[in-house]
Amino acid sequence: MGERAKEWLLAAGAGAAVGALSAAAVIDLLSRSKRRERYARDLLESNGMTTGNTRSSKHLGSLGSSALLSDEVVSEQLTRNIQFFGMDSQKKVTESYVVVIGLGGVGSHAASMLLRSGVGRLLLVDFDQVSLSSLNRHAVATRDDVGTSKALCLKKHFSMIYPECQIDAKVQLYDASSEEEILSGQPDFVLDCIDNIDTKVSLLAACVRRGLKVLSAMGAGARADPSRIRVADLRESSNDPLSRSVRYRLKKEHGIEGGIPVVFSLEKPKAKLLPFQASKEEETPSDYQIVPGFRVRIIPVLGTIPAIFGQVMASYVVTQLAGLDFQTEPVVNLDLDHYRILHQRLIEHEELMYGTAEQVLVDAEEVMYIVKELWRGRSARDQSQDTGRKMWRSVNELMLVRWDKSKAAGISNLILVKFSEADAHESTTLDRIKEQEPEFYSMVSRVLKRAEMEFAL
Template sequence: MDRSFWVGLAAGAAVGAGLPDMPPVKAPSTAQGNADADFGLDDEVLGEHFTRNVQFFGRPGQERIMGAFVIVVGLGGVGSHAAHLLLRSGVRKLRLIDFDQVSLSSLNRHALATRADVGMPKATCLKEHFKGIVPEAEVDARVAMYSEEAEEELLQGSPDFVLDAIDNIATKVALLAACKRRGIPVLCAAGAGAKADPTKVRIADLSESNVDPLARAVRHRLGRQLGIRGGIPVLLSTEKPRCRLVDIEEVGENPLDYQIVPNFRVRTIPVLGTMPAIFGMAAASYILCQLAQLPFHPEPIFKLVEGQYETQLQRLAERENLVYGNSEGPAVDLDDVIYLVRDVWRGLSAKGSRIVLPGGDKGFQRSLKDLTLTRWDGEHPSTVDNLVLLTFQEAEAHECSNLKDVKQTDPESFDRVMSARRRIHADLGILDKV
């Protein structure tokens, strides 16, 4: 069977893909319309190569991916696997950044390196292997360490996404802060070392990252030094480390042999090679879905007990009666309340800080004692798409205002609620009225 059949199948897949409408996300700046003429689905080979992606994302989604520019900083186990799958999935332009070299001990977790590559810079190694996988892609390999001084040089070119796969706290903080300041979407990869359970890998907001030591340290520094306490997705494992850090001296090796940068690597952590690979695959999946404008919504990490949901339903019924004179009760049941509190609002106020509220287990078992559900639009009933989670004080103020005032005085919260309503409509199949 000739290639034209498969190219035709790829081109036609978007028509029957039937993908649901999703909340709008920022389109890649380099992905307007079709991808570059030399890197598009009309090319016979590329059209066949990305057939399965077109069937999954639809042609427009795959073209966004193929027009995107992604930077991966840190090319060890996590970064190499992520970059590898971003390439195989059609990202047109990749910038690969790492100062380190391939070592024998890194071969248990690196995506493509072989023994012949030992001693080669990791960035150069990946670029060489990538030539045989998608030779049409533009791969910019930078043998460099990310730093504040190198920010302009390494982040130039209006990237559509950045993956932080660095294992050094100070460098991670500098990169994440730069991405926030520049408005570049970024995913932070936490520690995959000393872990083994793939079912514990999650994506959470930075404000929920206490369970991972590396992410916890990064959050602490970002919050203390720069006031950034949330709004950055973090890829992490909720599994407790199975083994401790190992001093290089304990295995009889000279630590200076491992310090390409002074004081950068003094201790090592045992790593099961499968976990960095899983982290890398998860990171690539998240980034691809974001680029294609088909994002997924990770399950929240925090836990709430059923009694807390029942309390929320009771509070809502009381507000309906006292504030709106509705003695028949809200137009939602307990399952709707669970969905709203846990999945939509994630136990956080829709108008207040996105920081985890006080609770047990270092914030992972949230306290809802100061929160209540209430109507977003007081002129419409308390349906599932017209309820927001607010503090009591915020609820009282909101119930005395109108949406036009809210839109003018608090546009950030207004946009957040409108986005959440679109998500609810998509999740529940409600005709979009927003």
């Protein structure tokens, strides 16, 4: 046989071998693809997605984190997390159970990243529906989801992202009557993404009482600077009206002064609640409430900030679940010593006037709010003067006293006055002030009413 013929035969044999290998590879690829499709379909069905059932059935993922993470699809999907945490820590995440309450801009992003990080079981709770205006900040909702429950919307999308997760969705309002149903089952973490202060305070108090780990989101609306978002204890949060109100209510109603981590922004809100606008003259805000007591006025929201809040919450929780040890950056408030002095001055004045300081219902953080936000560092009787940089020179000559001596020294009953004005105020009555100085009386009443509204008193 000639050399040329041998070359042809060798080439033909090699081609046949390569063809056989290629065919085998294609067949294997198609087989694996079909197996994955069947696997995903079975999981979707077990998640109730084909029946519309909102309760999770038995999942393949419930076989255990070791078996689940050994699956080629799951291990590849979570490979970056496994590389970051290590297999043992990722198993802790995969075995965990997290409850997310409030599924708007913050909660949807937090829940989404918990899911993508491999959390094994999620309970998603929200009574509200997806609206068109939700789409500027919601993690997964589309126009097709408008009008559907936020909880069921997330469950639908989540079951296509990571079908191994056991997902329960409750179209429900959290309150005292639903506490046991929502918080039972020993969740490893609870995420509070609620924007209603009454419900938020109730949830946080319940978590503390039950000994559950909870992370709470404070105000994300009307802010634009992502570099000022922090995680800290509730006692350290500042420049946030919602934080102040929650802190005050928890202390006053439940005796809780701290120990709750929160995500908040050091940035002052750049806008306030928009005024209510009815489509008909006879309509009132209550006509638009989905649930009685929930606000219908809205606050302007830059969609990126709630999303970052949610991402921060998910990162904090996942690292906690995995056992990754890190320390959050401390919040430094260089002015706080000044307010502690004013707080101590108030305590001493109360003891002198009333024989006890038991009726002092504010702490140094709340004194800061009263002095800076309500009275702008000036005496209530000197509100026209612009002290500017000389604020602390003025504050060093000021003190807090009760406006109404029959009420406790709380946020909505304290005015800032000069030392020389304090004695005169203590020796008069509100009726006399109202009669002799009606403009001053009205001005102080308006300011204190603002505090009452901001703290939902």
